[in-house]
Amino acid sequence: MPGLLLDVQKLETTFKTPEGVVHAVNGVSFDLKEGETLGVVGESGCGKSVTMLSVLRLIPSPPGKIVAGEASFLGKDLLKMSSEDIRHVRGAQISMVFQDPMTSLNPVLTIGRQLTEPLMLHVGMNQKQADARAAELLSMVGIPNSKERLKDYPHQYSGGMRQRVMIAMALSCNPQILIADEPTTALDVTIQAQIIELVKRLRDELGMAVIWITHDLGVVAGLAERVIVMYGGYIIEEAPVKELYANPQHPYTLGLLGSLPRVDEDEGARLFSIEGAPPVLYEKPAACPFAPRCKWAAEKCWKENPVLMNVGPEHKAACFVDTKTGRYRS
Amino acid sequence: MGTYIIRRLLLVPVLLFGVTVLIFGMLQFLSPVERSALYVRDIPKNDNAINGIIKTYGLDQPLYVQYWRWMVGRTDTVTGKRTGGILFGDFGYSRTASTTVNNLILTRFPNTLDLTLWAVVPVISVGIWLGVQAAVHQNGFIDQAARIFSIIGTSFPTFVFGLLMLLIFYANLQWFPPGRLSDWASQIVYSSSFHHYTSLLTIDSLLNGRLDIFWDAMRHMLMPILTLSYISWATFVRVTRSSMLETLRMEYVTTARAKGLPENVVINKHARPNAMLPVVTLAGFQVITLLGGVVITETVFNYPGIGQAAANAAAQLDVITVLGFAIFNGLILILANLVVDVMYAFIDPRVRLS
Numbered sequence: 001m002p003g004l005l006l007d008v009q010k011l012e013t014t015f016k017t018p019e020g021v022v023h024a025v026n027g028v029s030f031d032l033k034e035g036e037t038l039g040v041v042g043e044s045g046c047g048k049s050v051t052m053l054s055v056l057r058l059i060p061s062p063p064g065k066i067v068a069g070e071a072s073f074l075g076k077d078l079l080k081m082s083s084e085d086i087r088h089v090r091g092a093q094i095s096m097v098f099q100d101p102m103t104s105l106n107p108v109l110t111i112g113r114q115l116t117e118p119l120m121l122h123v124g125m126n127q128k129q130a131d132a133r134a135a136e137l138l139s140m141v142g143i144p145n146s147k148e149r150l151k152d153y154p155h156q157y158s159g160g161m162r163q164r165v166m167i168a169m170a171l172s173c174n175p176q177i178l179i180a181d182e183p184t185t186a187l188d189v190t191i192q193a194q195i196i197e198l199v200k201r202l203r204d205e206l207g208m209a210v211i212w213i214t215h216d217l218g219v220v221a222g223l224a225e226r227v228i229v230m231y232g233g234y235i236i237e238e239a240p241v242k243e244l245y246a247n248p249q250h251p252y253t254l255g256l257l258g259s260l261p262r263v264d265e266d267e268g269a270r271l272f273s274i275e276g277a278p279p280v281l282y283e284k285p286a287a288c289p290f291a292p293r294c295k296w297a298a299e300k301c302w303k304e305n306p307v308l309m310n311v312g313p314e315h316k317a318a319c320f321v322d323t324k325t326g327r328y329r330s
Numbered sequence: 331m332g333t334y335i336i337r338r339l340l341l342v343p344v345l346l347f348g349v350t351v352l353i354f355g356m357l358q359f360l361s362p363v364e365r366s367a368l369y370v371r372d373i374p375k376n377d378n379a380i381n382g383i384i385k386t387y388g389l390d391q392p393l394y395v396q397y398w399r400w401m402v403g404r405t406d407t408v409t410g411k412r413t414g415g416i417l418f419g420d421f422g423y424s425r426t427a428s429t430t431v432n433n434l435i436l437t438r439f440p441n442t443l444d445l446t447l448w449a450v451v452p453v454i455s456v457g458i459w460l461g462v463q464a465a466v467h468q469n470g471f472i473d474q475a476a477r478i479f480s481i482i483g484t485s486f487p488t489f490v491f492g493l494l495m496l497l498i499f500y501a502n503l504q505w506f507p508p509g510r511l512s513d514w515a516s517q518i519v520y521s522s523s524f525h526h527y528t529s530l531l532t533i534d535s536l537l538n539g540r541l542d543i544f545w546d547a548m549r550h551m552l553m554p555i556l557t558l559s560y561i562s563w564a565t566f567v568r569v570t571r572s573s574m575l576e577t578l579r580m581e582y583v584t585t586a587r588a589k590g591l592p593e594n595v596v597i598n599k600h601a602r603p604n605a606m607l608p609v610v611t612l613a614g615f616q617v618i619t620l621l622g623g624v625v626i627t628e629t630v631f632n633y634p635g636i637g638q639a640a641a642n643a644a645a646q647l648d649v650i651t652v653l654g655f656a657i658f659n660g661l662i663l664i665l666a667n668l669v670v671d672v673m674y675a676f677i678d679p680r681v682r683l684s
């Protein structure tokens with residue numbers, strides 16, 4: 001039985017904005033086991049990034065604030081430890097790769113400088129050792145001529161190459177957890193596949209656990225063992241990946257799956273796609289946040305916000321209605 | 331980097347050419363008769379004299395001939411001696427200063443430079459520091475204070491501020507004297523025992539080991555320094571602050587934090603260099619503001635710099651002097667922009683390596 005690495009409980013994060021307080025994450029709980037790959041899925045604005053940034057306390061504050069919850073990593077609560085202690089977790093034990101490689105590297109510092117920083121900081125290497133290791137890391141992520149390329153600046157790298165650099169940087173200190181926040185969204189399709197392959201390969205070589213965030217359920221299929229689906233700052237479904245595909249329970253998940261292009265179906269036979277966009281919540285909703293977009297929405301859905309409940313072994317969903325029958329779940 | 335600077339330097343003559351064409355073009359708004367008056371100390375009384383001048387200086391010739399003459403001057407056919415010629419750095423004779431324009435610039439400019447350096451260096455360093463602090467501690471005490479001062483700074487003009495300083499500290503409190511030096515200090519400075527290494531009085535007095543003269547010069551300069559720096563500093567704080575705030579929202583700053591770097595490294599090594607780019611651009615623009623501010627400040631405090639001389643010349647329609655200053659100003663602007671470009675390239679590899 002692999003041990004529990006990360007256990008997040010009832011995480012809540014808000015943002016103070018001129019329009020009001022945005023409830024971005026509303027009591028999210030999930031865990032991650034050693035070596036496991038967890039997919040986090042949802043449309044843009046569902047709170048995926050804020051959840052992960054909150055875990056590492058990287059939320060810009062102000063306006064952001066973690067108002068409740070805990071995130072225990074190897075038994076210690078990341079949300080309560082000193083800022084000095086969490087610094088030693090960031091980049092060393094839990095690292096992140098962000099969505100847009102064009103903006104996530106510092107344009108005025110060399111790739112080498114940016115790569116060696118965590119090595120000198122966390123591993124205690126001197127400049128020379130760090131330079132050698134950085135070149136190794138670049139080769140590891142498939143960048144040829146790595147020694148010379150350390151002297152280059154981000155603008156001399158293509159988007160895909162920059163994302164490789166980000167991955168090399170994230171993995172430089174052998175972290176236990178890699179959080180990849182839509183790392184392929186900004187890249188074009190062929191490069192996307194390469195990056196996904198790269199992360200898969202490195203995960204199998206290095207054995208770290210991965211949290212892979214995406215708005216594309218298709219990407220998650222070949223990558224993750226377990227998936228959580230987020231909507232409006234809530235987790236609305238959670239299941240092993242095969243179970244989720246075979247037996248989706250929440251109308252939102254159905255929608256996400258339905259909007260996937262499939263080879264064995266022609267255009268007209270697609271299930272449906274969901275109209276509208278996820279809400280920005282200025283108050284904690286009294287109803288199901290998905291109800292306005294849901295074609296199964298029943299009376300109860302407008303009166304009460306469903307909590308995540310067991311709908312099968314290892315399968316949870318937050319929905320009152322059984323989409324197969326259209327009736328309330330018993 | 332080297333080639334970048336060389337390319338920029340090659341631009342300087344081109345730009346200077348542009349400046350002279352512009353200024354020469356403006357001269358054409360005057361009729362030949364009016365222009366003839368520019369070349370002599372007293373306005374000629376009769377038509378013959380005027381026509382003589384027009385002939386000698388070729389004011390009735392085609393434009394390009396006139397421009398050429400203006401650039402290279404006029405060579406006496408008998409003695410072979412050249413008079414005038416912008417290209418040779420000869421700006422002519424200043425009616426109002428009773429000396430050549432070159433001489434005027436040579437004696438006045440060091441004073442202005444002295445004043446400007448003391449006004450600019452603290453403004454830039456303190457302004458940037460304050461701006462960064464205000465952004466890092468957004469809505470904190472420094473931020474609020476900077477905001478209030480910034481409103482004051484932008485809401486009343488230089489000459490009002492200068493006059494206010496003059497009224498309070500000079501007339502009322504009599505703390506600081508106007509002018510350049512006290513009499514006793516002047517005597518020492520213009521004696522042979524005082525070496526003029528740089529022509530900048532404050533620096534020279536330090537190099538001569540005369541702290542007393544340094545303090546005397548400073549006492550005279552403090553109000554002009556404050557007035558001159560007053561123009562720019564609020565702008566510097568504001569631009570640094572907003573640029574820093576914007577940079578702190580950048581994803582690469584989050585990346586830096588996600589690496590586990592200490593906050594001071596994130597701010598000073600990752601964010602600040604990027605935030606400096608708009609500030610460097612601003613510094614380029616501020617040179618123009620500063621050149622204007624010098625005229626006002628020196629006039630208000632009767633400070634013997636180039637701005638005061640320019641104001642004098644302009645007030646008495648001494649066009650030759652004004653033209654000389656205009657070209658000199660153009661040169662300073664071009665050089666300042668060169669410095670700004672080089673600094674920009676130094677910070678930003680995207681500019682340096684493109």
Ligand SMILES: Nc1ncnc2c1ncn2[C@@H]1O[C@H](COP(=O)(O)OP(=O)(O)O)[C@@H](O)[C@H]1O
Nearest residue numbers: 015022024043044045046047048049050051280
């Ligand atoms: N800096 C911020 N200020 C205000 N609101 C924010 C900020 N960052 C995120 N949010 C809000 O939090 C919600 C979740 O955002 P996010 O986690 O980025 O979504 P995604 O699932 O696309 O990663 C959104 O409604 C967004 O508007």
Ligand SMILES: [Mg+2]
Nearest residue numbers: 048049181182
């Ligand atoms: Mg996101």
